[in-house]
Amino acid sequence: MVLCLPKPKTMFTAKPSPLGAFVLVLILCIMGFYSVNHPHSFSPSLTSHNASYFRDIFLSSSSNSTIASYLRDLTVHPHLAGTKLGSDTARYVLNHFRDLGLQTDTVNYKALLSYPLHSSISAHFSDGSCSEFPLGEMVRSNHVDQDVVSPYHAYSPSGSAYAKAVFVNYGRDEDYRALEKLGVNVSGCIVIARKGGGLPRGAVVEKAEAYGAVAVLIYVDGDGFGKGFERGNVMRGIGDPLTPGWAGVDGGESLDLEDSEVLKRFPKIPSMPLSAEIGETILHSLVGTEVPQEWKSSLGSNVRLTHVGPGPTLLNFTYQGEKKVRTIENVFAVIKGSEEPDRFVLLGNHRDAWTYGAVDPSSGTAALLDIARRFSLLLHIGWSPRRTVILCSWDAEEFGMIGSTEWVEQNLVNLGSKAVAYLNVDCAVQGSGFFAGATPQLDDLILEVTEKVRDPDAEGATLNENWAADDGNSNILRLSGLDSDFAPFVQHAGVPSIDLYYGKDFPVYHTAFDSYNWMTQYGDPLFQRHVAVAGVWGLLALHLADDPILPFHYHSYVDQLQAYRNGLSNILDQSTSLQPLTTAIQDFASAVKEFDDESNALRLQEAADCFVHSKKRALNDRLMLTEKGFLDPDGLRERNWFKHLVFGPPSDRESKMDFFPGVADSIAWSARSSEKEAQAAIQHEIWKVARAIRRAASALRGELM
Numbered sequence: 279m280v281l282c283l284p285k286p287k288t289m290f291t292a293k294p295s296p297l298g299a300f301v302l303v304l305i306l307c308i309m310g311f312y313s314v315n316h317p318h319s320f321s322p323s324l325t326s327h328n329a330s331y332f333r334d335i336f337l338s339s340s341s342n343s344t345i346a347s348y349l350r351d352l353t354v355h356p357h358l359a360g361t362k363l364g365s366d367t368a369r370y371v372l373n374h375f376r377d378l379g380l381q382t383d384t385v386n387y388k389a390l391l392s393y394p395l396h397s398s399i400s401a402h403f404s405d406g407s408c409s410e411f412p413l414g415e416m417v418r419s420n421h422v423d424q425d426v427v428s429p430y431h432a433y434s435p436s437g438s439a440y441a442k443a444v445f446v447n448y449g450r451d452e453d454y455r456a457l458e459k460l461g462v463n464v465s466g467c468i469v470i471a472r473k474g475g476g477l478p479r480g481a482v483v484e485k486a487e488a489y490g491a492v493a494v495l496i497y498v499d500g501d502g503f504g505k506g507f508e509r510g511n512v513m514r515g516i517g518d519p520l521t522p523g524w525a526g527v528d529g530g531e532s533l534d535l536e537d538s539e540v541l542k543r544f545p546k547i548p549s550m551p552l553s554a555e556i557g558e559t560i561l562h563s564l565v566g567t568e569v570p571q572e573w574k575s576s577l578g579s580n581v582r583l584t585h586v587g588p589g590p591t592l593l594n595f596t597y598q599g600e601k602k603v604r605t606i607e608n609v610f611a612v613i614k615g616s617e618e619p620d621r622f623v624l625l626g627n628h629r630d631a632w633t634y635g636a637v638d639p640s641s642g643t644a645a646l647l648d649i650a651r652r653f654s655l656l657l658h659i660g661w662s663p664r665r666t667v668i669l670c671s672w673d674a675e676e677f678g679m680i681g682s683t684e685w686v687e688q689n690l691v692n693l694g695s696k697a698v699a700y701l702n703v704d705c706a707v708q709g710s711g712f713f714a715g716a717t718p719q720l721d722d723l724i725l726e727v728t729e730k731v732r733d734p735d736a737e738g739a740t741l742n743e744n745w746a747a748d749d750g751n752s753n754i755l756r757l758s759g760l761d762s763d764f765a766p767f768v769q770h771a772g773v774p775s776i777d778l779y780y781g782k783d784f785p786v787y788h789t790a791f792d793s794y795n796w797m798t799q800y801g802d803p804l805f806q807r808h809v810a811v812a813g814v815w816g817l818l819a820l821h822l823a824d825d826p827i828l829p830f831h832y833h834s835y836v837d838q839l840q841a842y843r844n845g846l847s848n849i850l851d852q853s854t855s856l857q858p859l860t861t862a863i864q865d866f867a868s869a870v871k872e873f874d875d876e877s878n879a880l881r882l883q884e885a886a887d888c889f890v891h892s893k894k895r896a897l898n899d900r901l902m903l904t905e906k907g908f909l910d911p912d913g914l915r916e917r918n919w920f921k922h923l924v925f926g927p928p929s930d931r932e933s934k935m936d937f938f939p940g941v942a943d944s945i946a947w948s949a950r951s952s953e954k955e956a957q958a959a960i961q962h963e964i965w966k967v968a969r970a971i972r973r974a975a976s977a978l979r980g981e982l983m
């Protein structure tokens with residue numbers, strides 16, 4: 279079909295109102311422009327002048343009903359990675375991108391995944407009675423959906439245990455110490471832990487194993503439904519365990535399953551999720567030692583839980599699973615940049631889910647698909663981004679960020695030198711309250727963009743008004759966690775990144791109740807929070823793709839480093855000198871000041887001539903390279919995949935220190951060595967961070983010493 283559009287030049291000179299833009303969009307929709315196969319037939323030189331026009335159109339073309347329909351389609355079936363139904367969603371996303379006329383790509387890997395075969399749990403109570411517990415949720419008409427994977431912990435070893443049950447609270451070291459004080463030894467027992475002490479699932483299993491438990495059962499208390507089983511993986515580290523540090527391409531090197539590098543990633547004792555209902559039934563039957571005083575306040579109303587055991591209840595637990603190499607599929611849509619095609623702005627979300635995954639992650643996938651729809655619309659009315667925009671749909675995130683990690687490992691050099699930023703959304707909406715995490719140079723951009731997006735939960739307010747009001751500054755979180763696909767980008771490749779979501783701790787997390795129905799009843803009945811996340815996500819991408827000078831502002835990095843330095847001075851005693859850190863941060867602060875003066879002058883100049891253009895590009899390169907300064911090519915001690923010295927998880931998952939992971943490790947390990955050695959190790963790590971900060975300063979200055 280041939281389309282007559284108004285001549286771009288005349289169309290873009292007048293500043294259109296959002297209403298005008300909306301009408302235009304409506305007209306274009308009615309004209310059926312989706313069938314046009316050549317979206318790039320407009321003059322690229324228009325883009326930089328009209329970037330704000332395209333942002334307005336992007337905002338006014340939001341639609342809760344399209345997002346809702348994508349979510350419904352994505353959640354008809356469960357879509358676990360490595361399964362036929364999982365693969366069907368890859369096709370769905372790919373077809374959506376194609377139908378919009380976008381260039382697409384699929385990149386597959388072979389990865390070691392893990393599935394359950396058979397499991398059972400029964401209890402033998404002291405009164406002689408016995409019960410076999412049903413494992414799995416009754417979602418529809420009182421039967422377990424055969425397509426929903428039965429409850430399990432991916433990468434748990436197969437095994438069985440017949441032993442006394444003992445309650446260990448959250449399964450933290452302090453919990454085991456409280457038990458030891460009361461003379462409770464969990465060795466040889468089946469440990470029952472509740473989720474919530476801040477420990478990742480795998481760390482709960484790891485600690486139980488260290489204390490001699492023979493198996494671990496984890497339930498979620500306070501779960502509104504009481505009947506959900508929280509699936510999840512219990513692997514250490516991230517990425518395919520058979521290809522640690524490199525990509526699992528077909529025909530490439532792959533370690534043997536028995537290789538010690540592979541085995542060290544898995545726990546040695548079996549584990550399983552329990553529903554709150556089953557967990558509490560078992561716990562209420564325990565006698566033996568009374569619940570430690572210090573746990574009581576957090577147990578709240580659960581007054582029937584009075585004793586921790588061990589026993590007399592005996593549990594008979596069997597788990598049989600299999601680890602299988604399966605194909606995983608990352609799907610991409612690529613919008614080539616017109617002026618700087620070799621600079622990439624990446625928007626990513628994982629697609630695989632434990633069950634129906636309405637919240638996790640399909641709310642994010644639905645938002646990504648709607649951004650694709652709106653970007654395609656912009657292309658049809660003449661948008662041609664300055665830089666290349668890539669929409670990424672990752673597979674096998676639930677097994678340990680495998681799809682994204684393999685891709686980052688495969689593309690490390692190109693991403694390291696050409697990726698402008700990675701914008702992640704996992705669970706777009708799990709409830710109320712907006713959250714954003716970022717590497718600090720992106721703070722200002724997030725604040726700016728949230729001023730443009732309507733707050734779905736406060737009539738007449740912008741998102742920024744309620745979210746950023748608290749301390750006048752912002753509540754932006756940092757990306758030291760290992761809980762979504764930003765981890766390989768930040769912690770391995772040093773790509774400036776953002777993570778966005780609504781709400782936290784939703785009760786149906788990783789259970790079969792995470793369905794479209796739950797979303798329409800509780801999570802986001804009108805899909806307006808989805809619209810808000812998609813709005814922020816897309817606007818961030820448009821700025822990063824189109825702003826002639828990248829919207830990076832390193833003064834927030836200086837403030838953040840300063841705050842971390844102060845945090846460290848509260849933890850460490852006088853014997854460690856923070857002077858290297860202090861002066862490195864001062865040096866970085868003055869580099870930021872010099873850069874701002876230089877770039878402010880240049881920001882005002884139109885990019886008309888080549889000279890200004892190449893000067894701006896040189897400034898942008900410095901802005902991009904600065905983040906790389908924080909990487910150490912050798913990586914962290916004993917886990918060198920982690921390269922970032924400012925952001926990364928501490929080895930000891932109970933450590934409260936969620937910054938300077940190398941320093942955090944040296945502090946945690948100080949108990950292992952003599953005082954003198956410990957102090958030297960901590961001081962060495964502080965020097966390493968100081969050198970990293972100076973590398974960043976030097977990258978921002980862009981000159982040789």
Ligand SMILES: *[C@@H]1O[C@H](CO)[C@@H](O)[C@H](O)[C@H]1NC(C)=O
Nearest residue numbers: 458462463464465466489490
């Ligand atoms: C717990 O019991 C095991 C096995 O009986 C024993 O090896 C271990 O030392 C005990 N731990 C403590 C802290 O007493």
Ligand SMILES: *[C@@H]1O[C@H](CO)[C@@H](O)[C@H](O)[C@H]1NC(C)=O
Nearest residue numbers: 398399400438440594595596
């Ligand atoms: C434990 O359960 C398994 C599997 O259901 C069964 O074969 C075994 O006999 C049980 N063991 C005991 C001691 O009840």
Ligand SMILES: *[C@@H]1O[C@H](CO)[C@@H](O)[C@H](O)[C@H]1NC(C)=O
Nearest residue numbers: 342343346347803804805806
């Ligand atoms: C979209 O939002 C409007 C206005 O809030 C609401 O009336 C409508 O029901 C929503 N649509 C969906 C699919 O939730």
